[in-house]
Amino acid sequence: MAGSASGKQLWRPSYTLVRRMHELSIAMSIIDVAEEEAERHCGRRIEAIHLKLGALSGVVSGALQSAFELAREQTMFESCRLVIEEIPIVVFCSKCQTERSVRSPQWFCCAECDTPATQVLQGRELQVSGLELSA
Amino acid sequence: MIAEPRIVEVRQNILKHNDQIARVLRQRFREAGVFVVSMVSSPGSGKTALLEKTLKLLRENYRPAALVGDLATDNDAVRLARSQAPVKQIVTGTLCHLEAAMVQHALEEWTLADLDFLFIENVGNLVCPSSWDLGEDLRLVLLSVTEGEDKPLKYPTIFNSADVAVVTKIDLAEAVEFDSEAAQRNIQAVRPGMRVIQVSSKTGQGMDDWIEFLVSQRRGA
Numbered sequence: 001m002a003g004s005a006s007g008k009q010l011w012r013p014s015y016t017l018v019r020r021m022h023e024l025s026i027a028m029s030i031i032d033v034a035e036e037e038a039e040r041h042c043g044r045r046i047e048a049i050h051l052k053l054g055a056l057s058g059v060v061s062g063a064l065q066s067a068f069e070l071a072r073e074q075t076m077f078e079s080c081r082l083v084i085e086e087i088p089i090v091v092f093c094s095k096c097q098t099e100r101s102v103r104s105p106q107w108f109c110c111a112e113c114d115t116p117a118t119q120v121l122q123g124r125e126l127q128v129s130g131l132e133l134s135a
Numbered sequence: 136m137i138a139e140p141r142i143v144e145v146r147q148n149i150l151k152h153n154d155q156i157a158r159v160l161r162q163r164f165r166e167a168g169v170f171v172v173s174m175v176s177s178p179g180s181g182k183t184a185l186l187e188k189t190l191k192l193l194r195e196n197y198r199p200a201a202l203v204g205d206l207a208t209d210n211d212a213v214r215l216a217r218s219q220a221p222v223k224q225i226v227t228g229t230l231c232h233l234e235a236a237m238v239q240h241a242l243e244e245w246t247l248a249d250l251d252f253l254f255i256e257n258v259g260n261l262v263c264p265s266s267w268d269l270g271e272d273l274r275l276v277l278l279s280v281t282e283g284e285d286k287p288l289k290y291p292t293i294f295n296s297a298d299v300a301v302v303t304k305i306d307l308a309e310a311v312e313f314d315s316e317a318a319q320r321n322i323q324a325v326r327p328g329m330r331v332i333q334v335s336s337k338t339g340q341g342m343d344d345w346i347e348f349l350v351s352q353r354r355g356a
Contacts, residue, residue, distance in 0.1 A: 022231055022263035029149045037145050050142065051149070058265035058292045105291035107324050116327030120295075126149045126266060133141045 023063040026126070027071035033128045034077060041133055048081040048132035054125035055089050055105065083132070089123035153267055156235035160242075160270030167247035170353035171255065173269050175293055176277035177286070178259030181303035183211045184336040185277065186254055190218035192346050199252040202241050204233045206258060221245065232263040235270060252353065261290040272356050279303045280313035284321055291325040299330045301345065306335035 034049050053061055061084045068082045093100040093110040099121060101111045109116045148154055164171050174182050186201055193199040200221040203211045212224035225233060225241050238255060247253075255271060257264045276297035278286050281304055287294045294300070300322050308315065315333070322331055332348060334341035 022266070025230070025232075025234070026149060026266070029152065033145075033147045033149060033151065037143075037147065041143065050145075056292055056295060058262070058296070105295070105325065106288045108291070108295065108327055109324075116323070118328050128145045128147045128149055130142045130144050133143060135141070 021063060021067065023059060023067040024071060026059055026064060027067040030068065030082070030128060031071055031075055031077055034080075034131065035075075037128070037131055038076065041131070045134040046077065046080050046131050047134050048083050049077070049128060050083045050085065050130040050132065052085050052087050052125040052127045052129045054087045054123040056120065056123040057126045059126060061086060081132075085129070087122055087125045090121045091117035092119040092121055093117060094119070150266060150268075153235045156239055157268035157270040160235060160239060161272075163247060164253070164270060164272070165356075167250070169247050169250045169253050170273075170349075170356055171253045171269075171271045172273045172275055172349070173255040173257060173271040174275045174277065175257045175261065175264050175297065176259060176279075177261050177282060180259070180277045180279040180282060181336060182256050182259065182277055183214055185301065185303055185334065186256055187215055187218055188336040188339070188342060189254070189345070189349070190215065190220040190222075192342060193252055193349070194218065194220055197251040197350075198249060199254065200245070200250050201254040201256060202238060203256040204237070204258045206230075211256070221250075227258055231258055231260050232267055233257050233269060234267050238269050252349065261286075261293050265293045265296045273298045273352055276300050277303050278318065278322075280305060280308045280318075281311050284314050284318040287318075287321040287325045294322065294325045294329075297326065297329065299332065299348070300326075302331060302333045304335060304337070305333045305340055306338045 030049060038046055053059055065082060072078055072080060089102050090099050091102055093115055095113050095115040096110060102108050102117055103111050176182050190199050190201060201215055202223050202225055204225045204227050205211055206227055209224045212222050215222040223241050225237050255269055274297045276294055278300060302318060319331055322329055332341060332345050334345050
């Protein structure tokens with residue numbers, strides 16, 4: 001149904017449904033950021049957008065991929081891929097005095113010594129890290 | 136020779152437009168001396184009841200106001216208007232969270248210098264709102280006793296992003312066999328060191344602690 005160019009313009013249904021999911025807002029913001037960046041590399045086609053997605057970002061990568069496929073329609077990114085690098089949680093452990101991972105998001109303490117972790121160094125990323133340009 | 140695709144480094148926050156607006160809002164709030172609290176929770180956890188009581192109590196000595204996000208109705212705003220404090224509805228339509236631009240727009244007709252406290256009630260949702268900075272000083276997460284003690288473990292991201300937790304409907308704790316210690320343990324597991332305050336908006340239990348906490352936070356800001 002979304003096959004022909006004219007059909008595509010009329011095809012809107014799942015958009016409203018998916019808007020309930022915050023990943024679509026994120027996907028649309030990714031396109032905004034990438035469009036701005038693309039202007040600096042005019043003439044080059046963008047083949048992929050690279051992201052860093054932290055484990056505490058509140059964004060699910062699978063849902064974001066689906067949302068991006070919707071959001072990219074009728075933009076300059078129609079055939080562009082999204083490459084997601086998932087960033088694990090890293091905290092500063094006050095007892096070990098160094099960077100550590102945590103047991104889990106449900107058990108937010110140093111993975112080595114179990115000291116409760118309050119200082120998050122990494123894991124909140126929601127960042128466009130790079131663009132892959134065509135040759 | 137086939138040229139290799141080239142990767143250029145970008146390093147831009149995806150929500151940079153939201154972050155920029157939030158930064159401007161935070162600056163305006165600070166200059167006007169208004170302390171801003173955002174509220175997140177699941178639907179039906181008692182955000183509006185807590186807010187109604189909070190506005191009423193704060194009005195004795197301060198000038199509080201509220202913005203309430205709701206998907207479709209203005210029921211909450213009508214209910215809160217009874218407190219006599221300025222209240223404005225942000226209808227989000229199908230959007231599942233508030234964004235800084237919506238807050239900015241909603242504040243256009245208000246003079247911030249006329250306020251001491253501003254509460255921003257987010258859409259009832261424990262998943263979506265965590266990524267959007269609204270320029271607030273304090274993010275409050277609510278947990279009602281009827282939801283069960285394990286809610287923090289199911290939604291660690293939003294609990295981890297909050298600054299204070301309020302356990303609501305504490306008057307029903309016994310009836311629903313709410314395990315207060317387990318709740319406290321779970322909150323501390325996902326967000327070590329978080330201050331937890333137990334209240335009943337209905338009976339007023341714990342409300343003094345809550346108001347005192349808000350006032351002290353505002354003083355310290």
